[in-house]
Amino acid sequence: MSIFNNLQIAFKDKSKYDLNRAYLLFKIISIPFISKIMTKFVKLSIAFGIPIEFFIKKTIYAHFCGGISIEKSQNTIDRLWNSNIGTILDFSAEGKNNEIDFNRVLNETILSINKAKNQENIPFAVFKPTGLIRFSLLEKLSSKEKLTYKEEKEINDFEQRFYKICKKASQNNVPVFVDAEESWIQDPIDDLVLKMMSEFNNKKAVIFNTIQLYRKDRISYLKEIINHAKENNFKIGIKLVRGAYHEKEIERALEKNYEIPVHTKKEECDNDFNEALSICFENLNIISLCAGTHNEKSSQLLINLISKYKIKKNDTRIYFSQLLGMSDNISYNLAANGFNVAKYVPYGPVKDLIPYLIRRAEENTSIAGQMGRELTNIIKEKKRRKNIKFF
Ligand SMILES: Cc1cc2nc3c(=O)[nH]c(=O)nc-3n(C[C@H](O)[C@H](O)[C@H](O)COP(=O)(O)OP(=O)(O)OC[C@H]3O[C@@H](n4cnc5c(N)ncnc54)[C@H](O)[C@@H]3O)c2cc1C
Structure with a gap:
């Protein structure tokens, strides 16, 4: 059973x-x-x-x-921790578009890292790259269009914000997830995260990238970065997810007439997710892994891999994660059985969320x-x- x-x-x-x-x-x-x-x-x-x-x-x-601020989320943090479930504080204000908002996201992420410092019950921090830069500019950067002087300065500011978060995470020993978004803005983010990993993941994985397994090219990307990390002597942090923008990915590809970058059969996406789990286990000497999923079969597969590889259930290199308010049957039962579990706890003013x-x-x-x-x-x-x- x-x-x-x-x-x-x-x-x-x-x-x-x-x-x-x-x-x-x-x-x-x-x-x-x-x-x-x-x-x-x-x-x-x-x-x-x-x-x-x-x-x-x-x-x-x-x-x-969780609540309108980190402080107001404390009850949720405590309630989850009563069941041995960690919290990942996620300042979830989305669709922001100006310098003030970007700095606000930067400051909130830094606050969440400060809060997590030395706190067993907050094992990770997280942020979305589009909280720190205009989406349309990332799109332009990805398509390798020529940037204006002003845009180059904006990119530079973005990279500074990104760097500040990673540095703070490293100084405070708080691993940080970089969420993944639409495929057509992802390349420069992947490059930046890899750069941050090579700088900050020398002893252990502090910087985590997110890999969306609904994308057809992600298994080869995973293998590529594993080889790169081996050659350059750093650790990799990986959050594996299926991907949240499936319909949007297909719509855009059809509209702009390029090859659909995501699987169109659920089974293919499931196979890639499960294969990625196995690849991570084959490389656990350099990988720390978080499975961000509400899928029971994938969660069971991860349990089986932990047992097959004779790894301790609470080995800090392996985490399960679900969103607050979803799949409590997975989170609470995993935690009750001694596995590492943390929930994303979105917080922020109601209007922003x-x-x-x-x-x-x-x-x-x-x-x-x-x-x-x-x-x-x-x-x-x-x-x-x-x-x-x-x-
Ligand atoms: C902790 C956590 C962190 C997350 N972080 C991110 C993130 O950074 N970026 C991100 O994009 N998403 C993120 N997600 C969302 C995630 O990508 C999934 O959308 C969501 O979790 C549902 O997938 P599932 O694995 O839970 O399970 P399931 O319910 O088994 O799978 C649903 C998913 O399968 C895929 N799918 C559905 N139909 C098809 C089809 N016909 N062909 C191919 N694939 C299909 C889609 O990705 C869909 O979301 C996160 C989820 C969690 C729990």
Whole structure:
């Protein structure tokens, strides 16, 4: 029997109220028609300045986010740690476009690294490169178009911010994940992360890149950077994910008439994810690995690899990670069985996190399977609690 089926462990810190709220939320999200109307309503309300923040904060935000600041996320950090689950503080303000916002993301990321210093319960920090630079400029840089003098200066500022975060992470011994985004902005980021790894990962992996296995070219990229690290004597930090922009990748490739860069069969993406796990294990002498996934089969495969390679369950080179509010049956049961687990805990002002929440809703509506799993587990747990007899 799978360890992920123990729902008593999975929902042990959820009150009746939490469970009912989660039930309602996932029920609504799972109905595409209602979910679409709600999403439109939220977008329009924001555009017209209708005050809906209070409502959002009490519902979807309360389920998926830690709090409006690092301090206000402390309850979530403590609650997770009570179940031996670490927190990855993720300042999730998205779609920012100016210098002030970029510096705000830089400062928040530095604050999160300071907070994580010497804290067992916050094993990683994280940031998104597009929080530090304009998306359109990254796109231009990737396409190798000629940049203006002003744009070159912007790129330079971006690299400085990137460097500051990596240096701080190294000084404080806090490993940091660099999230991956759309494939058409990823090349310069990959190059920059590799440069940072070669500078800061000499003794252990502090800088982690993210590899999206829905991309057809990522297995060969993984092999390439492993060889590069071996030749240049540094360690590699890898977060493996399937990838969050599947539809967007296909739409753009069709629109601009280039080869679709992502797998179009789920099975092929799953095979690559699982192959990447195996490749990482074959190279564990230089790799630290985090599997960012809600997929039970891949999580089970990772458990099997840990056992096959006779590695301690709590070896700090291997982590499992899920998002707050999702797949608690995986996170809580893994942690209860002694594996290393950390949840992404998005935090920030409600208004700033609305794009993240909308993405969560849209993404989850489109992958009916995941939503179905969340809802099924919540219903089972509600029934289980109802049937408990008190003598
Ligand atoms: C801790 C954590 C960190 C993350 N960080 C990032 C990140 O930095 N960048 C990022 O892009 N995403 C990130 N994600 C999201 C991740 O990429 C997935 O979108 C999400 O986790 C769902 O995939 P899954 O492995 O959990 O499981 P599943 O539910 O088994 O897989 C769903 C995924 O499969 C892929 N897929 C679906 N249909 C097809 C198809 N027809 N053909 C090919 N592939 C298909 C898509 O990637 C889809 O998201 C992160 C997720 C977690 C849990």
